[in-house]
Structure formats: C-alpha cells, structure tokens
Amino acid sequence: MADPILASAILFGGMFFALLAGAPIAIALGGLSVILVLVFWGANGMSMLALRAFGTTSSFEYVAIPLFIFMAGMLERSGLAEGLFGSVNYLVRRIRGGLAVGVIIICTLFAAMSGISGAATVAMGMLALPAMLSRGYSKDIALGSLAAGGSLGILIPPSVTMIVYGLVSNTSVGKLYAAGVLPGLVLAVLFIAYVLLRCRFQPGLAPTSEDIEAVEPPTLGQILGSLLPALFLMFAVLGSILLGLTSVSESAAIGAIGSILVAAAGKRLSFAVLNAVSHITLKTTCLIFWIIIGASAFSTLYTALGASGLIRDIVLGWEMNRYAVLALMMLILLIMGMFIETVGIIMITVPVFLPIAKTLGFDPVWFGILFIINMEIGFITPPFGYNLFYLKGVAPKGVTMVDIYKSVIPFVGVMLLGMALFVLLPQIILMLPNAMF
Numbered sequence: 001m002a003d004p005i006l007a008s009a010i011l012f013g014g015m016f017f018a019l020l021a022g023a024p025i026a027i028a029l030g031g032l033s034v035i036l037v038l039v040f041w042g043a044n045g046m047s048m049l050a051l052r053a054f055g056t057t058s059s060f061e062y063v064a065i066p067l068f069i070f071m072a073g074m075l076e077r078s079g080l081a082e083g084l085f086g087s088v089n090y091l092v093r094r095i096r097g098g099l100a101v102g103v104i105i106i107c108t109l110f111a112a113m114s115g116i117s118g119a120a121t122v123a124m125g126m127l128a129l130p131a132m133l134s135r136g137y138s139k140d141i142a143l144g145s146l147a148a149g150g151s152l153g154i155l156i157p158p159s160v161t162m163i164v165y166g167l168v169s170n171t172s173v174g175k176l177y178a179a180g181v182l183p184g185l186v187l188a189v190l191f192i193a194y195v196l197l198r199c200r201f202q203p204g205l206a207p208t209s210e211d212i213e214a215v216e217p218p219t220l221g222q223i224l225g226s227l228l229p230a231l232f233l234m235f236a237v238l239g240s241i242l243l244g245l246t247s248v249s250e251s252a253a254i255g256a257i258g259s260i261l262v263a264a265a266g267k268r269l270s271f272a273v274l275n276a277v278s279h280i281t282l283k284t285t286c287l288i289f290w291i292i293i294g295a296s297a298f299s300t301l302y303t304a305l306g307a308s309g310l311i312r313d314i315v316l317g318w319e320m321n322r323y324a325v326l327a328l329m330m331l332i333l334l335i336m337g338m339f340i341e342t343v344g345i346i347m348i349t350v351p352v353f354l355p356i357a358k359t360l361g362f363d364p365v366w367f368g369i370l371f372i373i374n375m376e377i378g379f380i381t382p383p384f385g386y387n388l389f390y391l392k393g394v395a396p397k398g399v400t401m402v403d404i405y406k407s408v409i410p411f412v413g414v415m416l417l418g419m420a421l422f423v424l425l426p427q428i429i430l431m432l433p434n435a436m437f
C-alpha cells in the first residue's frame with residue numbers, strides 16, 4: 001500500500017501531465033487508474049474498477065442524461081429560439097443594451113427547458129451574435145452576455161450536471177432542482193443589471209432603437225407561438241418534477257417527446273433532423289459516460305489508497321473557521337474548472353469535499369448548489385471553458401479567442417458576487433426545497 005500523500009502526488013501529478021500532453025479527460029483519469037491498480041494490486045485489482053464502473057453507470061437516473069441531451073438538440077433545431085428572439089427583441093428595443101438583455105432572458109428560458117449549456121449558447125450565438133455586432137454592440141457585451149447566459153443551463157433545472165452531482169453525492173436530485181431555481185434567476189438578474197449599468201455609463205457599448213433601424217413588431221400569433229411552447233415545456237419538465245408527479249428520468253422522457261412536438265408544430269421536424277439529433281445525442285452521451293467511468297476508476301483508486309480520508313482529516317485538523325475551509329474548497333473547484341471537465345471534477349472531488357462540508361455543519365443541498373455554480377463558472381473561464389469554444393465555433397469572422405476571453409471576465413466577477421450573496425443569505429437556495437420537501 002502506497003503512502004497516501006505520495007499516492008495523491010502521483011495521481012494528480014499524473015492526471016495533469018496527461019491532460020497537458022493532450023490526452024482526453026476520460027483517458028487521463030481511467031488510463032492512469034488502470035496503470036496504478038496494476039502496480040499496487042496486480043491483475044486481481046482490475047475487478048474492483050469494473051464493478052465500480054458498472055455500478056455507477058447502471059443507475060436508472062442516468063437514463064435522463066441522453067433524453068435531456070436529445071431534448072436540447074431538438075429545441076436547437078425547432079425554430080423556438082428564432083421566435084423568442086423576435087418577440088424579445090421587440091420588447092426591449094428601447095433599452096440601451098436591450099438585445100444583450102434579451103439574449104440573457106432567452107438563455108434563461110432555454111436553461112429551464114433543455115438542461116444543458118450548449119443548446120442556448122449555440123442557438124443564440126448563431127442568431128443573436130451577428131445581429132448585435134451588426135448593430136454596433138461591443139464585442140465585450142455581445143460575447144459576454146451570450147457566454148454567461150448560456151452557462152445558466154448548468155444551474156437552472158432540469159440540469160444534467162445536477163443529475164450527475166446528485167447521484168455521486170447521494171443527494172436528492174429533486175431537492176437540488178428546487179434549490180437551483182432561485183439562484184439561477186438571481187444570477188440572470190445580476191447579469192442583466194451589469195449589462196444595463198455598464199451600457200448606461202458607457203453608452204458607446206450598445207445602441208438603442210434611436211440609433212438603429214426600426215424593429216418590425218411581431219403579431220400576437222407570433223408572440224404566442226414562441227412563448228406558449230416554451231412555457232409548455234418548462235411546466236411539463238420542471239413542473240412535473242417539483243410537483244412530485246414524475247421522477248427525473250420520467251420527466252426527461254416527457255421533455256424529449258415535448259421537444260419533438262414543438263419541432264413538429266414549427267414545421268421543423270423531419271427524418272434528417274431526427275437523425276442528426278440522435279447522432280449528437282449518442283456521441284455526447286458516450287463522451288459523458290466515458291468520463292464518468294474514467295473518473296469513477298480514479299475516485300475508487302483514490303479512496304482505496306486512503307488518500308481521501310487523509311485529506312479530510314488534515315483539513316478538519318487545521319481548526320480554521322468553517323467559512324475559510326468553504327472558501328478554500330470553492331477556490332480549488334474554481335481552479336480545476338479552468339482545466340478539467342465538469343463531470344470529472346464532480347467524480348473526483350465530491351467524495352472528498354462533501355464529507356468535509358457535512359462535518360462542518362453545512363447543508364448538503366446548499367453546498368451542492370454552490371458546487372454547481374462553480375461548475376457553471378468553469379464553463380466560461382479561460383483557457384478551456386466549454387462555452388468559450390461553443391461561441392468561437394459559431395462566431396462571425398473577426399471574433400478571436402482573445403475577444404471571447406476578455407468578454408467573460410466581468411461576468412465571472414458577477415457570478416462570484418452571486419456566490420457570496422448565497423453564502424450570506426443561504427435561504428435563497430434553501431427556501432424552495434425546504435418548502436416543497
């Protein structure tokens with residue numbers, strides 16, 4: 001048996017070396033774990049990894065992941081974003097920075113329908129970003145509002161990330177969903193407030209309707225045609241979970257069927273669309289599950305070596321203020337989020353951090369939402385934030401990665417401010433789960 005401190009150094013050092021060498025996160029975690037299991041226990045130890053991988057991935061709740069990914073992909077092609085964009089664009093036309101505000105609002109609605117970040121970022125990146133840039137919006141406001149608004153899909157239910165966190169931490173996904181609603185809306189309001197304040201004091205960043213051509217008003221039918229499907233899906237998916245009518249997996253199935261109906265209503269449903277969305281769902285789901293398997297092997301090995309218990313004992317032995325320990329854990333998650341995929345971070349750190357949080361007296365649901373917000377920040381922090389690359393993939397020519405990196409920095413500050421607010425006022429997180437469960 002290796003010394004736990006030496007084992008930690010080897011594990012994390014090997015992981016970062018593999019990542020820097022360009023290995024996929026699943027290989028960096030799983031491949032390293034296989035090698036070290038063979039070194040410490042020989043071939044007999046391999047059964048431990050196989051049993052843990054099967055036990056982890058065979059959970060019924062994981063069925064929700066491909067269903068929510070399918071729903072997000074179908075919504076991206078349903079034309080719903082175009083209808084919402086037209087309606088919101090008209091409503092906010094007289095506000096300086098109104099298009100950026102509208103993008104954040106639509107991303108919030110998409111977050112409450114799709115459960116993943118990429119759907120809103122890609123859809124609005126293709127639709128709203130060219131419109132904002134052509135009308136004189138600065139890259140900072142246009143790109144930053146898209147990246148930050150799109151990241152809300154991780155926090156606002158039905159979040160796929162919350163499903164993984166809930167299963168790994170043995171925390172009720174329903175409670176996490178209820179707890180994520182108000183913080184998600186608060187962050188959206190903070191994003192909007194930042195955009196409005198900055199555009200007020202720096203008018204050159206965004207025009208108003210007086211500076212651009214008149215916006216053609218949508219008809220009542222167009223407004224209802226964009227809003228009603230969105231409200232239908234939000235109630236069908238989120239309402240069914242929070243009211244206790246369905247499990248997470250059952251609500252995901254309802255959402256997948258609902259997204260097909262929305263696409264059919266918008267005359268966007270075809271065999272080609274179904275085929276394309278199914279292929280994306282298959283590839284994305286396989287990617288997620290390989291990361292889960294690799295990270296599960298890593299955390300199993302880490303626990304078997306006794307390193308996780310050692311870290312917990314060391315941290316609790318420092319006799320620091322519990323909020324200082326919380327800040328340290330959040331800082332570690334923030335740094336990891338810059339380099340490692342969200343699912344990998346959850347599988348590696350939750351078995352270590354959550355027992356510490358419980359021992360310090362923190363509510364596990366409250367801690368879970370702070371954890372998820374950190375994962376949300378990781379989606380927009382350089383150098384490897386996923387939303388940054390989604391944006392680059394759909395951005396017009398002339399938009400560089402440096403432009404995208406610069407644009408998200410103020411919004412990261414806003415999210416950190418939101419986290420501080422949730423620490424000071426924990427009832428923002430706990431109000432709904434305490435009332436509903």
